[in-house]
Amino acid sequence: MTGSEDPNVPAQDEPEPERDIYVQAQQALERGDFNRLGRLLGQGEIDLATLTEELRVYQAELEVQNAELREAQVVSERMALRYNTLFSAMPLAQLVVDRNGLVLDANAFAEQLFSLEHRYLRHHFLQRLVIPLDRERLAEALNRARETGSQVVEGIHFQTDSGEVFGGELHMARLVGDDDTQVQFVCAVVDLSKLLRQQEALRRSEEKLEFLAHHDTLTHLPNRTLLNDRLAQGVSRAHRHHGVMAVLFVDLDRFKIINDRFGHGAGDELLREVAERMQGQLRDSDTLARVGGDEFVVLLEDADCARRAGRVANRLLQVFGPPFQIGKERLQVSASIGISLYPADGTEPDTLLRHADIAMYEAKSRGRNDFQFFHAEMASGVVEQLELVHALRGALRRHEFLLYFQPQIDLGNGRLLGVEALLRWHHPRQGLLAPARFITLAEEVGVLGEVGSWVLETACAQLAAWRNNGLEVPRVAVNLVLQQLEQAHFVDYIEGLLQRYQLAPAALLLEVTEAMLMRQPERALAHLHGLHRLGVGVSVDDFGTGYSSLGRIARLPIDQLKIDRSFVDDIGRDSGDETTVRTIIGLGRSLGLEVIAEGVECSDQVEFLTREGCRAGQGFLYGRPVSAREILDTYHP
Numbered sequence: 184m185t186g187s188e189d190p191n192v193p194a195q196d197e198p199e200p201e202r203d204i205y206v207q208a209q210q211a212l213e214r215g216d217f218n219r220l221g222r223l224l225g226q227g228e229i230d231l232a233t234l235t236e237e238l239r240v241y242q243a244e245l246e247v248q249n250a251e252l253r254e255a256q257v258v259s260e261r262m263a264l265r266y267n268t269l270f271s272a273m274p275l276a277q278l279v280v281d282r283n284g285l286v287l288d289a290n291a292f293a294e295q296l297f298s299l300e301h302r303y304l305r306h307h308f309l310q311r312l313v314i315p316l317d318r319e320r321l322a323e324a325l326n327r328a329r330e331t332g333s334q335v336v337e338g339i340h341f342q343t344d345s346g347e348v349f350g351g352e353l354h355m356a357r358l359v360g361d362d363d364t365q366v367q368f369v370c371a372v373v374d375l376s377k378l379l380r381q382q383e384a385l386r387r388s389e390e391k392l393e394f395l396a397h398h399d400t401l402t403h404l405p406n407r408t409l410l411n412d413r414l415a416q417g418v419s420r421a422h423r424h425h426g427v428m429a430v431l432f433v434d435l436d437r438f439k440i441i442n443d444r445f446g447h448g449a450g451d452e453l454l455r456e457v458a459e460r461m462q463g464q465l466r467d468s469d470t471l472a473r474v475g476g477d478e479f480v481v482l483l484e485d486a487d488c489a490r491r492a493g494r495v496a497n498r499l500l501q502v503f504g505p506p507f508q509i510g511k512e513r514l515q516v517s518a519s520i521g522i523s524l525y526p527a528d529g530t531e532p533d534t535l536l537r538h539a540d541i542a543m544y545e546a547k548s549r550g551r552n553d554f555q556f557f558h559a560e561m562a563s564g565v566v567e568q569l570e571l572v573h574a575l576r577g578a579l580r581r582h583e584f585l586l587y588f589q590p591q592i593d594l595g596n597g598r599l600l601g602v603e604a605l606l607r608w609h610h611p612r613q614g615l616l617a618p619a620r621f622i623t624l625a626e627e628v629g630v631l632g633e634v635g636s637w638v639l640e641t642a643c644a645q646l647a648a649w650r651n652n653g654l655e656v657p658r659v660a661v662n663l664v665l666q667q668l669e670q671a672h673f674v675d676y677i678e679g680l681l682q683r684y685q686l687a688p689a690a691l692l693l694e695v696t697e698a699m700l701m702r703q704p705e706r707a708l709a710h711l712h713g714l715h716r717l718g719v720g721v722s723v724d725d726f727g728t729g730y731s732s733l734g735r736i737a738r739l740p741i742d743q744l745k746i747d748r749s750f751v752d753d754i755g756r757d758s759g760d761e762t763t764v765r766t767i768i769g770l771g772r773s774l775g776l777e778v779i780a781e782g783v784e785c786s787d788q789v790e791f792l793t794r795e796g797c798r799a800g801q802g803f804l805y806g807r808p809v810s811a812r813e814i815l816d817t818y819h820p
């Protein structure tokens with residue numbers, strides 16, 4: 184003991200004797216060594232009360248330690264969870280490697296990226312996951328990471344087990360181990376090629392959206408929006424350079440009929456084919472746009488476009504020459520084209536388009552399959568046409584149609600053989616319109632089939648009504664259009680109609696034109712045979728104006744030939760036409776067909792006709808087309 188040492192303070196590492204006994208007792212108790220405890224108690228140096236107190240304190244200390252341990256466990260579990268989430272749940276390929284780059288762990292994204300299962304990936308060195316050329320850079324980065332704790336390697340190329348190479352970035356961060364020998368790194372592999380692919384896909388989607396906004400999805404031609412844009416640019420260019428420009432408005436003839444008859448699928452295919460054929464006739468600098476169902480617009484902007492416009496229009500019309508093979512059908516289509524020129528026909532895009540549209544209507548009204556340059560005088564007429572088109576659409580619903588009837592007379596005895604039903608339209612502003620004003624338009628707009636059904640129904644109903652009023656009109660002749668003759672169940676429909684109005688089949692005579700028969704669509708022909716079997720009469724209207732082969736006429740199931748008015752008109756004036764009339768009458772007789780002459784206006788004509796053997800006639804001489812009431816008043820016995 185030194186002089187400075189307090190004899191009452193026990194040396195640091197010497198246990199306090201009394202306390203030592205208690206510590207020994209505690210340890211014995213902890214171990215469950217009751218013999219030892221008994222011996223210590225037997226030594227009599229332990230006070231039981233003090234021991235109990237010591238044990239209580241010791242227990243309290245133990246509880247605190249336990250609580251700390253539990254808390255530490257919770258913290259460590261939470262840390263493990265966080266680690267797992269960061270390592271496994273983030274959509275990023277991650278690997279844990281040791282100081283040499285040996286893979287110790289890898290998440291599912293890494294397995295997927297490198298096409299390697301976890302168990303194989305674990306035995307790889309990070310170096311094997313990059314291409315040989317980049318391995319030295321990787322080794323340098325690993326060394327630096329050991330010193331600095333983290334590293335990023337940019338522009339590195341990885342390779343998958345299947346040999347695929349992709350560019351990207353490698354991010355390394357020290358995970359554990361202050362000691363260099365135990366160090367581990369977490370490595371994140373960023374696949375930039377995927378990012379680039381995603382960016383590329385995004386760019387392509389944007390491009391596609393942009394394309395769709397400016398192009399027609401069916402034909403892929405510029406749509407109205409893009410056309411307006413190009414038209415506006417063209418006009419301002421032409422204005423700046425005192426240039427010219429041509430706008431061609433192309434509209435298919437009777438496209439609606441094709442759509443209705445063959446379905447929209449066929450219509451779409453036809454439009455695609457038309458677009459392709461037309462495009463083939465244009466220069467790269469010309470614009471061909473689709474601006475509506477069957478409407479296309481062509482812009483010509485070169486210096487000689489005013490002269491070229493007519494030639495281009497001609498070439499466009501010629502593409503419709505060869506039939507279009509749509510599925511099993513061979514379709515013959517034509518188009519009408521209107522042309523307007525900058526600056527002569529307008530200096531604003533809208534005006535140029537409108538005037539080309541008007542000229543196109545003019546081409547249609549002149550018989551279609553043609554082109555027309557715009558003239559100022561056209562405007563008023565076409566506006567009227569457009570109004571008519573608009574009004575026609577609702578005319579049936581508004582009950583604006585009515586039938587007039589013209590008598591058909593036995594030329595020998597003047598008796599009434601029947602009447603021809605002739606359509607009239609009571610236009611709200613223009614008054615009573617004859618068919619010449621609206622039949623072609625009705626066909627174009629696609630309402631003629633519906634109107635035709637109305638005519639048939641009304642004519643039959645009228646025949647029944649006359650009969651109920653005491654007038655027996657032997658038959659009614661009704662004009663048909665091809666559309667009606669091609670309806671799927673036309674013969675059944677006619678049969679139903681006759682039953683509904685209790686009419687004999689011979690009370691109905693259906694007039695078809697020679698032109699309709701020339702085209703001889705299969706279904707129409709089948710219907711003619713069906714009608715014949717039913718006993719319904721079929722008359723060939725305007726006979727002599729077409730070029731039907733006599734052999735073909737002889738084979739058709741028809742009952743009557745109607746000599747065209749133009750020939751009857753020339754009786755006594757043109758010996759050629761007289762010969763035609765004579766031939767038709769002879770033909771009818773040899774085929775056993777009734778022959779009726781239309782447009783009979785004077786007794787000389789009657790004399791010629793009866794002399795040649797024609798027994799029936801219709802014309803102003805016997806009566807103009809009149810209302811049903813007037814027929815009743817005139818012919819009621």
Ligand SMILES: Nc1nc2c(ncn2[C@@H]2O[C@H](COP(=O)(O)O[C@H]3[C@@H](O)[C@H](n4cnc5c(=O)[nH]c(N)nc54)O[C@@H]3COP(=O)(O)O)[C@@H](O)[C@H]2O)c(=O)[nH]1
Pocket residue numbers: 589603604605606617618619622635638662663664724725748781782783784801802803804808
């Ligand atoms: N598809 C349908 N076509 C129809 C229907 N109703 C009529 N039409 C066709 O329209 C064309 C013109 O008919 P319309 O103006 O009624 O003229 C008829 C007569 O008025 C006229 N006619 C009769 N006799 C004379 C005459 O002596 N002189 C003279 N200048 N004209 C006369 O002829 C027309 C009847 O012709 P047609 O039918 O050829 O016998 C006409 O082609 C009708 O076919 C309809 O409902 N559907």
